[in-house]
Amino acid sequence: MTSDAIVVGGGVGGLVAARRLAREGFAVTLLERSGALGGQVARQRIGGVDLDAAAESFATRGGAVAAFLAELGLGDDIVTPNPAPAWLHRVDGSAVPLPSTGLLGIPGEPLAADVVNAIGRGAAERAARDADLPALAGTDAASLGELVRLRMGDAVVAGLVAPVVRGVHSVSPDALPVERAHPRLRAEVLAQGSLAGAVRAIRAASPAGSQVAGIRGGMFRLVDALEADCRRLGVRIEVGARVTSVEPDAVVVAGRRRAGLVLRASGSVPDVSRRVTLVTLLVDAPALDSAPRGTGVLVAADAPAVRARALTHLTGKWEWIAAALAGRHAVRLSYDGVPEDAVATAARDAGILLGHPRIEVLDATQHTWDRGAGEPPGDLPSVGETAAGTGLASVIPQAERIARELSQARGIRPVPATGERMEG
Numbered sequence: 001m002t003s004d005a006i007v008v009g010g011g012v013g014g015l016v017a018a019r020r021l022a023r024e025g026f027a028v029t030l031l032e033r034s035g036a037l038g039g040q041v042a043r044q045r046i047g048g049v050d051l052d053a054a055a056e057s058f059a060t061r062g063g064a065v066a067a068f069l070a071e072l073g074l075g076d077d078i079v080t081p082n083p084a085p086a087w088l089h090r091v092d093g094s095a096v097p098l099p100s101t102g103l104l105g106i107p108g109e110p111l112a113a114d115v116v117n118a119i120g121r122g123a124a125e126r127a128a129r130d131a132d133l134p135a136l137a138g139t140d141a142a143s144l145g146e147l148v149r150l151r152m153g154d155a156v157v158a159g160l161v162a163p164v165v166r167g168v169h170s171v172s173p174d175a176l177p178v179e180r181a182h183p184r185l186r187a188e189v190l191a192q193g194s195l196a197g198a199v200r201a202i203r204a205a206s207p208a209g210s211q212v213a214g215i216r217g218g219m220f221r222l223v224d225a226l227e228a229d230c231r232r233l234g235v236r237i238e239v240g241a242r243v244t245s246v247e248p249d250a251v252v253v254a255g256r257r258r259a260g261l262v263l264r265a266s267g268s269v270p271d272v273s274r275r276v277t278l279v280t281l282l283v284d285a286p287a288l289d290s291a292p293r294g295t296g297v298l299v300a301a302d303a304p305a306v307r308a309r310a311l312t313h314l315t316g317k318w319e320w321i322a323a324a325l326a327g328r329h330a331v332r333l334s335y336d337g338v339p340e341d342a343v344a345t346a347a348r349d350a351g352i353l354l355g356h357p358r359i360e361v362l363d364a365t366q367h368t369w370d371r372g373a374g375e376p377p378g379d380l381p382s383v384g385e386t387a388a389g390t391g392l393a394s395v396i397p398q399a400e401r402i403a404r405e406l407s408q409a410r411g412i413r414p415v416p417a418t419g420e421r422m423e424g
Contacts, residue, residue, distance in 0.1 A: 006260040008243050011039030013384030013399040014265030015226040020403035022233035031241040038223035044365050047282040049324045052219050053367045057212040059393035068396050072225040077216040081317045084294035091300045105164035108199035123155030135193040144181040145173035151195040163298040167310035169390050180389045216320045264382040275370050277335040279346035282363040287356045288329045291316035297353040308333040308349040342366050
């Protein structure tokens, strides 16, 4: 079998690339090893309601995701979360609101009252000395942790940045490249003359309102819409397709060689040391009606008696989920690895993190993913989280760009626009 293009991997990056290649005039085959498309943008059913199993929001920076959703007919279903802040669960077991003017925990106003409350006056004053440093200081740092530590001090890294980065990216800030943290951060430090100034500039350039948004009914609706549009455009989608060999111009599936320009969307080899477990609990807990920890809790790595690295209060964060669950609450806890007796561990952690130990669990789900190890091989064009970085705001634009570059390199003319719009 011959295709103009073969996309290996059916996560969001692969689906976006396959759709774009089809629109650019390619005959496309998409091969997904598992039995479902979407990767970590997945559906689960709990308490009789379909919810997201993992990713339930996207970063609004740049507007790329919102524009893409509008293309798919989902623009009217974009929703913003409860504006209440998330909280930090600190090393001493206490909890405080996350400062409101930050970027991945980096404070835009180091001496603001909520920053002082979170890390103390001395640490905040050290962070404020960022403004006195030369603009070049730290801008050659390889990692976000190194950059923040040099400009604002250890306490900001340990007390603010590490819990947020651990919750969002599943790594230490010392393992997160600066460009993966934010593609404009390094340049803005140079332009503004300070790290705090860079944070303020990036936030000011973001769309008004929340830094994140979601889709009413669940982010998994994006995958449904992408699959439907890919099929409409003639993309051949095969799930359960085990690819055993990949070359730039062919793949081997079930012992058969298939020719075509290959685009890798499956990341690198899964790394069990980067295994992530997400446990969603449906609970009866009237004490949570007031959202005592806002939209959720980010946990310091050395916090006592808690294994989770983050908790999202789903019904406190999203109005549509609260309405669908009618008085019940849903919380999701994130773990590195697989905790023993995951549901019981999650229930215990939820009680500690929410400040209400008596929580009755009505239903629960557990999902585990192995993230890719390192960078994808350099001999193939690649899309998806491993190539683009964490989050749809990174994955979608990068997949669109790579697909367009492949089209331009091959000189294939785009399919004429039909004016059709798929409604979600």
